[in-house]
Amino acid sequence: MIRRLALPAALALGLAAGLPALAQAPAADPAVPAAGSGAAPSNVAPEAPGTVAAPASGAASPDAPAAPSAAPGAAPAAPATGDGAATGPAAASGAGTAVPGASDGATANAPGPGAAAPPTAGSADHPVAPNSPERQAPVPEVGAGRGAPGSPGTNNAQQPQAAPIVPSGTPAAPNPYGPGQTPVAPQPERPPQPTTLGNQPLRQPFTDRGQADAAEQELRAALRGDRIQGRISIPDGKAASLVQPEGRDWRYFRNVILPWVGGVAVVGMFALLALFLLVRGRIRPEHGMSGRKMGRFNAIERANHWMVAASFVVLALSGLNLTFGGWVIRPVIGPEAFTALSEAGKTAHNFLGLPFTVGVLVMFVLWVRDNIPNKLDWDWIKKGGGFIGRGHPAAKRFNFGQKMVFWITVLGGGLVAVSGYFLIFPFYALDIQGQQWAYIAHATLSVLMIAAMLAHIYIGSVGMEGAVEAMSQGVVDYNWAREHHSLWVEEELAKAHAVVGPPPGAPPGARIAGAD
Template sequence: MRNPLRSLAMALLFALACGVAAPAVAQQPDSVNPTASSVQERQLIEALRAGTPGTGTTLSGRITIPDRNAANLVQPQGQAWRAFHQGAMHWVGAIAILGMLAVLVVFYLVRGRVRLEKGFSGVKIVRFSAFERMIHWLVAGSFIILALSGLNVTIGKFILLPLVGEDAFATLSEWAKYSHNYLAWPFMLGIAGMFLVWIGHNIPSRLDWEWLRRGGGIIGHDHPPARKFNAGQKGVFWAVMIGGAALSVSGIFLIFPFVSGGVLAMQFWNIIHGLAGVLLIAVILAHIYIGTLGMEGALEAMTIGEVDLNWAKEHHSLWVEEVASRSRKLPPGAAQPAE
C-alpha cells in the first residue's frame, strides 16, 4: 500500500504546483508587441529629459566591463549629430555645389569664354615643370575620387541607390570606402608638396588687391598685371591648403578613431570633414571651369607645361618679364606687356 499512497501524494503535489503557477503564466504575453509603450523610444527620451535641464544628460545603464562608455544607452549629442548629418549637411552641400554650378553656367552664358585679345602667337613659354604638373595631378586625381566617394556617403543612398539597386550600391559603396581610405594618403602627400613648391608664389601682396579691383580679366576685357599666380589663383591655393589640412586632420581621426578622443570628438571631426569637403568641392569646380572651358589657352599649362606667349603676356605680364630677365630664350619684345 505504501507505493500507491506515495504515487497519489506526488500527483496531488504536482497538481497543486501547477495550480499556483497557472495565474503567473497566464499573465505573460505570447509575444512582444514592438509598438507597446514599454519599448517605445519616446519613453527613453522622456527619461532623458527628466535629467538636469540644459546639461545634455546621457541615459545610462549598468555594466560589468571596464569601458564605461558602453553603459550609454542614449547620447543627446549623437542625436544632434545625426540630425545635422541627415539634414543640414545636405542643404550645405546642395547650396555649395549646386549653387556653384549654377553660378558658373550663368557666368558662361553672360560672359562667355575669356579669349585671347591678340590670338595665339605660336611661341611657347614654359609655365610649369614636369614635377609641378605631377604634384598637381596627384592632388587632382585623388581629390576627384575622394570627392565622389565622400558624396556617396552623404547622399548616395538618395541619388545612386534608386538608380543601380541595393546590390550594386552595396558593392560600389564598399569599393568607394576602400578608395577613400587609401587615396587619402597620396592626397595629403600632394598637398604637402604643393605647399613647399608654390608657397613662395602665393604670398598675398598689394598687387592682388589691384587685380581684384579690376576684375582680373574675367569681368570685362581688362588684363591687370600679375606675377606667376594672380589673386584668383592664390585664393584657390589657400583654399586647397586650408581645406586640405582640415580634411587631412579630420580624416586621420576618422580612420583611427581610438586616437580621436572619444565619440564626441569623432562626431566633431566628422562634421569638420563633411563641411570642408563640400566647400572645397565648390572651389575646385570654379578652378576646373577657369582652367578648361572658361579661359582660352589655360589648359595647356597643366597638360604640356607650356602656354602661348600672348596668353602669358595678357594674364601674367609681370611673370613674363621675370622669365625674360632670367632667360634669353624668349623672342625680342617678349617682356613687353600685352596691355
C-alpha cells in the same frame, strides 16, 4: 422457531428494563459527565474527533452494567454548574470506582471515602469572571492507552500535552512594537566595500542590482538633457555610452543640414558656372595665340598637381555618394549595385586620403613663396580679375584667384585630412563628442572645397582658352602669359637675358634676337 423468537424478546425486555433508569437520571450536558463519573482534570486536552463520551453517572449502558451505589458515609457529589462546565474532579463514591463504559476495566483516580469535593465554578469560593466566555470541561478519554496522564494504562509518550488555558479575563500584554506590528530580526550591517586597489580605482562587478529601470533612466536623463551611461566589462569605457543628447544634434546635421549645405554649394556652383558660360562665354586672348611657348610648370609640379587632383576627385565622388547616393543613385541602379558601389567607394575613400595629404604638403613646399598676398591682389579684385570688361590686371606667377585656390587647397585640404584621420581611427584621440565635431568639420569643409574646385576646374579647362596646356604640357602661349601674368613674363625674360647675355663687344642696351 422458538430460537428465532427468543433473541428479539430478550432485546425487548432489556430495553424495557433500561428505560425507567434513563427517565430517573438528571438532565446534564452530553459532553460533561456528572459528579462521581471519574472526570479528568480540567487541563486535559479536548477529546479527539470520533471519541465516544462517557455517559453520566447512573445512566444505563447497553454495553456495561450500571455502577454500584455510593458507599455509606461518602460526601455528596458536586452538582454540575449552571454554565455546564466542571472545574475539578468530583468526589467518587469510593476508592477505585469503575468508570462507566470503560471496556478495559480502568478505574479513575478519585479520592477515597470522606474526601470533600472542591468548589465548583460559579460558587462563592470560585466565582466566574464577568463577561467571560463559557468554558466546558473536556471529556475524559476512555479505552486502552487513554485517560488522564499518570493513570494506569495511559501511554504518555503518545499523549500530546496541551498548553494551559489562560483565563479570558486576564488582559493581554501590550505589543512593544506597536499595534498590528510584528517583530523583525535586526539585520547586521555590511562592512563598506573597498573602492580602490592601491592607487587604481577598483572596477565594480557587472550586475544590475540596485540600478534603475532602463526606460525610467532614459526618460529622466532625456528630461535633464544628460547622456545615459551603461556598465560594461571591456576596458574601453567610452563604449558604455548608450544614449547622448549630442547624438540627436549630430543626426539632424547628418540628415538635414549637410544635404542642404552640400546641395546648395555644389548644385549652386554648377548653376553659376553654367550661367557665366552663357553670359561671358569662353575667355580667349585679345591678340590671339602667338605660337611661341613659355615654360609654366616643371615635371615635379605637374605630377604632384595631378596626384592631388586625382585623389580629390575620387574622394569627392565617394563622399558625395555617402550623402546623396541613397536619393540620387540607388533608385537608378538598384540596392545591390548601390551597395557594391558604396563599399568600393568607402575603401577608396579611406586609402586615397594618404596620397592626397602627401600631395597637399608637397604643394605647400613648392608654391608657398609665390602665393603670399601682396598689394597687387587688391588691384586684381577691383578690376574683377579680367572676367568683367576688357583688359587684365597685372599679376606675377599667380594672381589673386589662383592664390585663393592654393590656400583653400592647403588649409582646407589639411583640415579635411586631419578630421578624416580622426574618423578612420576613432577614439584614439577624441571621445564621442569629438568624433561628432570631426565629422561636422570634415563634411562641411569637403562640400565647400568641392564647390571651390569646380570653379577652378572650369577656369582651367572650358572657361579659358590656353589654360589647360599649363598642366597638361607644362607650357603656355606667350600672348596668354602676357595678358594674365605680365609681371611674371617680365621676370622670366630678365632671367633669360641674364643667362644668355649680349656677346662681348656689343653696344650697351643690345638685346639678343628672340629674347623679347
